[in-house]
Amino acid sequence: MPTYKAPLADIRFVLDDLLDVGQLTALPGYADATPDLLATVLEEAATLCEEVLAPLNQSGDAEGCHYENGVVRTPRGFREGYDAYREGGWPAMVAPPEFGGQGLPHIAGVVLDEMLCSANLSFSMYPLLAHGSVGALDRWGDEELKRRFLPRLVDGSWTGTMCLTEPHAGTDLGLIRTRAVPAGDGAYLVTGTKIFISAGEHDLTDNIVHLVLARLPDAPPGTKGISLFVVPKRLPTDEGLAGSANGVVCGSIEHKMGIKANATCVMNFENARGWLVGDPHKGMRAMFTMMNGARLGVGMQGLGLAEVSYQNAVAYTRERLQGRSAHGSPAPNADADPIIVHPDVRRMLMTMKAYIEGMRALAYWVGMLIDVEERHADTATREEATDLVALMTPVIKAFCTDVGFEITNLALQCFGGHGYIREYGMEQFVRDSRIAQIYEGTNGVQAMDLLGRKVPDGNGRLVQRFVVLAERDLAEAAKVPALRAMAEHVRDSLHALLQVTGTVMARAARDPDEIGAAATDYLRMFGLVATGWMWVRMAATAIAKAGEGATSLPKVDTANFYVMKLLPQTHALAAQIEAGAPPVMALDASAF
């Protein structure tokens, strides 16, 4: 059975040494959120993940969810796991205090997400969407809706869902047909079918709060005619309890490749009572509050599964004896050497380590920017953070999940045939991680969001903000002899990124297919450059922390590996992007 140990040392390196998380205590409401307090909280979270949730991961996958007549049962142990999660106060950790939350910074939630996803991805998705619902209702709901739903979502006694997808409307939400008609008393009656709804029905809580996209009778066509409704499984009583059943029924659950312990549901709404969240026809704007948070959360799924796969691969490669080291055996009296001696195995381990620690730094940086965006006293600082979060959200979602999937595969490869069979649990990580590239907007859609919307936004203002920060740190690092070459490599890749950005923007003015043809390569290149910047920062931080004369620092060695062995992909990607749309669009559809 695979094991999981939360990487608390690296988490603290990123939070305390790299990002100086202590600076958040200067923000209103966060005075008590000291690094020591966060460390204590995260240690407790680690215990829950390691001892309660991780042991349920493999059995949950083998058993899956059960469906009978609209009722869904989660696998054995999940209820107890959820009770432990709720009783520990974890649903409330970053929620607003006025509704019972503990009001800790968002960055703490990002770290918790990583650990939950490493321990048990299927489990993590039951609370993930409740957290997103709290954000959307808090931002867009009226006082009555907040009073009725938020305390229960915050204390975890109810969970939430996001209901967007319909059989004929996946990426293109403008096609949604679910209808909402006024009930005459301020509520609406919602009718339609949603598919693929994560945690749409389960037995962990006595109520489920669905956030549903639907059309009002006078809705204009397309996405401009979509409104957002809150539709509970059970109607809340005046005392805030789960009351009588609403017109919401789970029609079936999907049988799928991974995350088998998370119920993926067909949800039928039949004149279900719901309430409008935000303005009529402005549902996409309101839903984006939830979707942006969920996109970062899905990015953490990529990171979390990468981390747990890597940990198990390291342990296995230290123990599995096959072949001899080419440069002299460390154990000549044994039958063979552990496979960790072989350069090709080291290549896999280093690739995993370099991506994982780099992605962690990048994702936590964005997590902290969310706190700055929400609370900083200075308007210009808040605006900068808002721009950077908007720019980086598709990168975190798609880069971390694409790389996360690659890493679960590399980890499986380290096990050879033993990775392909069930016993070691590695094939589950591969299966589980695959979905993260698909839901919450496929990674192709994220790439188009980055290149088609975020990059041109404000005449390149968002990218410019990123470049200013990166250039500043790279110039500083270049003054340190041990970092000079590394910083210059990253700067070369950054300049190559700017070069292709200009090329694509100029071409896109003439040919709209240029954006779509370049987008996926561009996002990958962006992620590689941003991670390279983080590696230079981490190496600089490690050197500063270790003091003069320190030799062989793992962070510096790993940074070197990243820059020498992974970052060069940016130059191939630049060439691919430069090739433009014509090679992609050359064939007529009938020629495939």
Ligand SMILES: Cc1cc2nc3c(=O)[nH]c(=O)nc-3n(C[C@H](O)[C@H](O)[C@H](O)COP(=O)(O)OP(=O)(O)OC[C@H]3O[C@@H](n4cnc5c(N)ncnc54)[C@H](O)[C@@H]3O)c2cc1C
């Ligand atoms: C396990 C699971 C859980 C899910 N959970 C939820 C949930 O909780 N709530 C919810 O609402 N939905 C959920 N989904 C649905 C998920 O978000 C959609 O599957 C996803 O958005 C893609 O939609 P689709 O499957 O219809 O694919 P399609 O939209 O048909 O896309 C198929 C392919 O075409 C590409 N494509 C489509 N349009 C374009 C375009 N304009 N330009 C370029 N490429 C394009 C896509 O990138 C993709 O590769 C879940 C799905 C799964 C499998």
